[in-house]
Amino acid sequence: MAQGFENLGKIPELRNRILYTLLMFVVFRVGVHITTPGVNPTALAQFFSASNSNLFGLFNMFTGGALARFSIFSLGIMPYISSAIIFEMLPMVVPSLDRLQKEGEAGRKKFMQYIRYGTVILSLFQAMGITYGIEVMRSPSGLPVVSHPGLSFMVISVIALTAGTVFVMWIGEEISEHGIGNGISLIIFAGIVAAIPAAFINALKMVRLGELNIMLLILIVAMMILVIGFIVFVESAQRRIPVQYAKKMVGRKLYSGQSSYLPLKVNTPGVIPPIFAMSILLFPTTIANFIKIPIFEGVSRYLNPAGVLYNVIYVVLIFFFAFFYTAITFKVDNVADDLRKYGGNIPGIKPGKSTAAYIDRILNRVTFIGATYVSLVCLLPTILINQIHVPFYFGGTGLLIVVVVAMDTIVQIQSHLLYRNYDSLLKKASKK
Known part of the structure; x- marks a missing residue:
């Protein structure tokens, strides 16, 4: 397989x-x-520098730094993920959607179209909330973040942010269709990875200025x-259920039964649970930080990422x-x-119901272990970093997403290489 990776270009x-995926990354970056029209970049940078809370750091990480610039991609891919969550749950209570999911490829395409419509609606609401909040923001020096607030800025900003989210979704x-890997996961992956150099440079500056101990930085790394x-290690782990196949008569030959196994990954859903959980928690708290209303500010205080309540809800x-x-x-x-x-x-x-109950x-049990592992990975590094007060937002959730998405992408590349090698062997065999 190593030799196969060397021949990727062939x-x-x-x-x-791969080139198409990289090109889409460039377009995303x-x-x-591209800052939303009407925003003062200098005042915005000063504001985020002074209020660089854990919440803004987390949301900024998921948007690839777009929120700190209030760019057209400030909402990121989160409205799409939130819409997907809603529509994945609706078939449980809406029979027509459940039937639609069972209609094959045509039903799947129509279902995806509903998710896109939901993304637009959620983007409009989130864009209005963030735009309303940013209009009243001022930098520590007193500069308004929005030079000319009003209806015209609200309309332009909402359209720009909504269009930006739709473009990120596209x-x-x-990437999923013409590139390599899961496009939505890779968008988040690209945003997190893009912040790594700046995070390390910032840490090195703190070491040079004496604000961070070099041994502490080595410990973090x-x-x-x-x-x-x-x-x-855990993502590669499987729980293998043994399966025995009965003897079969093919023509006049009797083939003996074969032994195999049913592999169950420890973390079957991958990065979906932390991404979904984060999108739900970040949505109300982000709106609360932009809209200065007492009830929303109270929600923001209770759902502080460094607080106990936030982490408990996150794990649940x-x-x-x-x-x-x-x-x-x-x-x-x-x-x-299928086994029967x-x-x-x-x-x-x-066979039958007893087998289904046993597998379930x-x-x-495996899912419980996987969820426990994901919770530990997402929380422990972040809690430790918060305890030692290091402004380094590449915590456990970011690490999990980056590593799992990278592993899944490598598996897809290996599948393409395996298919290529298998196809070459078939051609050689046919020539002989």
């Missing part, structure tokens, strides 16, 4: 997919630096390396989405039916 389709879908190794949401996403993507009844259809069975377990029980 596979036209894979090379084009250019959009991050970039993600284009060592902790990150250990967490990365732990993530790779991670567990909820881990079980929820696993349940809707891994249909145990379908797996049990192809003559497979789990030793000691009756094992899957629930």
